[in-house]
Amino acid sequence: MNKTNYLKFSLIFLLGLFIYSCYNEFYDLPATNLERENLIPKPLSILATNSSFILDKNSSITIPNEEIFLSVGKFLSKKIKDKTQLDIEVNLGKSKNKGGEIIINKVKKNATIYNESYELIISKNSIIVNTQTGEGAFRAIQTIRQLIPYKSSSSKNNLRAIPTGTIIDKPNFEYRGSMLDVARHFFDVEDVKKYIDVMAYYKMNVLHLHLTDDQGWRIEIKSWPELTEIGGFTEVGGGKGGFYTQEQYKEIVAYATQNYIKIIPEIDMPGHTHAASTSYPFLDGKEDAILKPGASSTEKKAALYTGMKVGFSTFKTREEKVYEFIDDVVRELSALTSGEYFHIGGDESKVTKQDDYVYFLKRVEKIVSKYNKTMIGWDEISKADLSTNTVVQFWYNEENAIKSSKKKLKIILSPAKRIYLDIKYDSLSKYGNRWIGYTPIDSSYNWTPEKYIDGISKDQILGIEAPLWSETVSNIQELEYLAFPRLIGVAELGWSIEENRNWENYKVRLANQTPYLNKMKINYYPSKLIDWK
Numbered sequence: 001m002n003k004t005n006y007l008k009f010s011l012i013f014l015l016g017l018f019i020y021s022c023y024n025e026f027y028d029l030p031a032t033n034l035e036r037e038n039l040i041p042k043p044l045s046i047l048a049t050n051s052s053f054i055l056d057k058n059s060s061i062t063i064p065n066e067e068i069f070l071s072v073g074k075f076l077s078k079k080i081k082d083k084t085q086l087d088i089e090v091n092l093g094k095s096k097n098k099g100g101e102i103i104i105n106k107v108k109k110n111a112t113i114y115n116e117s118y119e120l121i122i123s124k125n126s127i128i129v130n131t132q133t134g135e136g137a138f139r140a141i142q143t144i145r146q147l148i149p150y151k152s153s154s155s156k157n158n159l160r161a162i163p164t165g166t167i168i169d170k171p172n173f174e175y176r177g178s179m180l181d182v183a184r185h186f187f188d189v190e191d192v193k194k195y196i197d198v199m200a201y202y203k204m205n206v207l208h209l210h211l212t213d214d215q216g217w218r219i220e221i222k223s224w225p226e227l228t229e230i231g232g233f234t235e236v237g238g239g240k241g242g243f244y245t246q247e248q249y250k251e252i253v254a255y256a257t258q259n260y261i262k263i264i265p266e267i268d269m270p271g272h273t274h275a276a277s278t279s280y281p282f283l284d285g286k287e288d289a290i291l292k293p294g295a296s297s298t299e300k301k302a303a304l305y306t307g308m309k310v311g312f313s314t315f316k317t318r319e320e321k322v323y324e325f326i327d328d329v330v331r332e333l334s335a336l337t338s339g340e341y342f343h344i345g346g347d348e349s350k351v352t353k354q355d356d357y358v359y360f361l362k363r364v365e366k367i368v369s370k371y372n373k374t375m376i377g378w379d380e381i382s383k384a385d386l387s388t389n390t391v392v393q394f395w396y397n398e399e400n401a402i403k404s405s406k407k408k409l410k411i412i413l414s415p416a417k418r419i420y421l422d423i424k425y426d427s428l429s430k431y432g433n434r435w436i437g438y439t440p441i442d443s444s445y446n447w448t449p450e451k452y453i454d455g456i457s458k459d460q461i462l463g464i465e466a467p468l469w470s471e472t473v474s475n476i477q478e479l480e481y482l483a484f485p486r487l488i489g490v491a492e493l494g495w496s497i498e499e500n501r502n503w504e505n506y507k508v509r510l511a512n513q514t515p516y517l518n519k520m521k522i523n524y525y526p527s528k529l530i531d532w533k
């Protein structure tokens with residue numbers, strides 16, 4: 001290089017450096033405050049440094065050279081594109097270093113931190129994610145997504161200013177779930193995927209599918225085809241019902257897995273089983289009662305139930321063939337499910353004799369563990385002496401939950417009073433049940449799972465789950481009306497520690513979720529308690 005070229009080169013270099021260092025000033029970006037961002041759930045700790053990282057067309061994502069991080073990197077790039085139109089490339093291992101970088105850094109395993117924990121260090125030039133797992137990286141990028149403004153931060157170029165600072169974060173509970181009742185009304189694969197999208201955005205990690213009930217059987221079981229051919233035929237109100245083929249169910253499991261969400265299938269037994277027993281009358285002896293032996297499929301379909309009552313059906317618990325049937329169902333469904341849990345229902349079995357109920361649960365618990373799954377049941381299952389691996393889902397009866405926790409079984413909290421998403425908000429609610437009164441969004445948020453039941457301490461609580469029973473909702477818009485915004489509050493109760501939760505503060509962050517909810521076309525309930533933006 002001769003002298004003039006050298007001078008030219010140095011000048012250009014210095015000019016570039018100058019422009020880059022004046023970037024914020026150049027675009028006239030205001031000072032920022034990471035601590036005041038509308039993040040939900042609220043992270044464990046936030047420290048603001050009041051400047052900006054610029055995300056623009058020169059930015060890139062750099063990830064460790066592992067398949068698991070590649071999918072997380074691509075996920076983030078796609079979400080950035082959807083939100084900002086910016087094409088952000090994903091580089092393995094080494095960065096190309098053109099502009100501000102998002103770097104996912106794999107740190108060494110440390111037994112004292114959760115799989116889902118992460119650290120986010122945002123400076124002017126980079127966003128560094130420190131985590132030890134794909135799961136941690138996935139939770140971290142939800143925070144990044146939430147920090148990216150919807151509109152360009154400059155009128156000159158398409159760029160987004162992200163507040164600088166450090167976030168250290170990990171979940172309060174390891175189990176943060178919701179349940180969809182696809183039995184009372186059926187919801188198709190696309191509906192479930194959309195629900196998963198929103199759950200993932202708010203860092204939830206479990207979706208429980210209530211696949212069977214009196215009104216319908218919604219999962220194909222190859223060894224018992226009439227379960228869906230007959231049992232899937234209708235729903236509450238007499239609509240057309242439906243079911244997932246095994247391929248469709250696998251598609252849901254795969255989609256959930258990409259979003260670091262576990263699917264928990266529920267086959268509700270021995271009560272809530274009218275649809276199954278109408279398909280195969282030996283299950284409850286309907287052959288003698290309602291259906292004649294050898295009844296045609298038309299006769300069986302006519303005997304299906306489309307009302308909303310509960311507690312009238314039961315399997316014949318002393319009939320050996322019933323357990324052969326259950327074995328097939330648990331085997332097939334377990335093979336399709338990657339998560340470790342299998343939910344067997346067990347609620348409101350009002351016409352099953354106590355002895356029979358207890359006998360039944362012990363038999364079913366063995367079947368579930370034979371297929372390497374951990375059993376979950378509604379709180380009534382505490383009537384039986386079950387293994388300490390089994391998990392009890394509290395929904396109504398505190399004594400049941402206390403009894404089980406004394407026997408060292410873990411508890412999932414789903415108090416109907418607080419987080420049953422199917423309960424009406426108030427007297428103006430268009431849809432919803434109201435057997436337990438109303439649940440406006442403040443009372444759904446304003447409670448303390450850690451101290452909810454006297455006698456159950458935090459370490460005995462696996463987590464929380466918000467069920468959405470679907471008697472009164474028959475399409476995704478109606479379902480969303482009940483789920484949102486309450487589900488978002490549940491996500492915060494599950495993730496954020498007690499000291500970081502506060503209704504007045506949450507209320508403001510929730511009000512600022514409207515750009516996201518609108519972009520997702522979510523039909524949320526516009527409660528007057530919130531000053532929606």
Ligand code: TNX
Nearest residue numbers: 310347378395420422433469
């Ligand atoms: C109780 S919760 C039920 C469901 C109903 C729900 C309606 C539970 C284990 N059983 O069968 O759909 O109330 O809120």
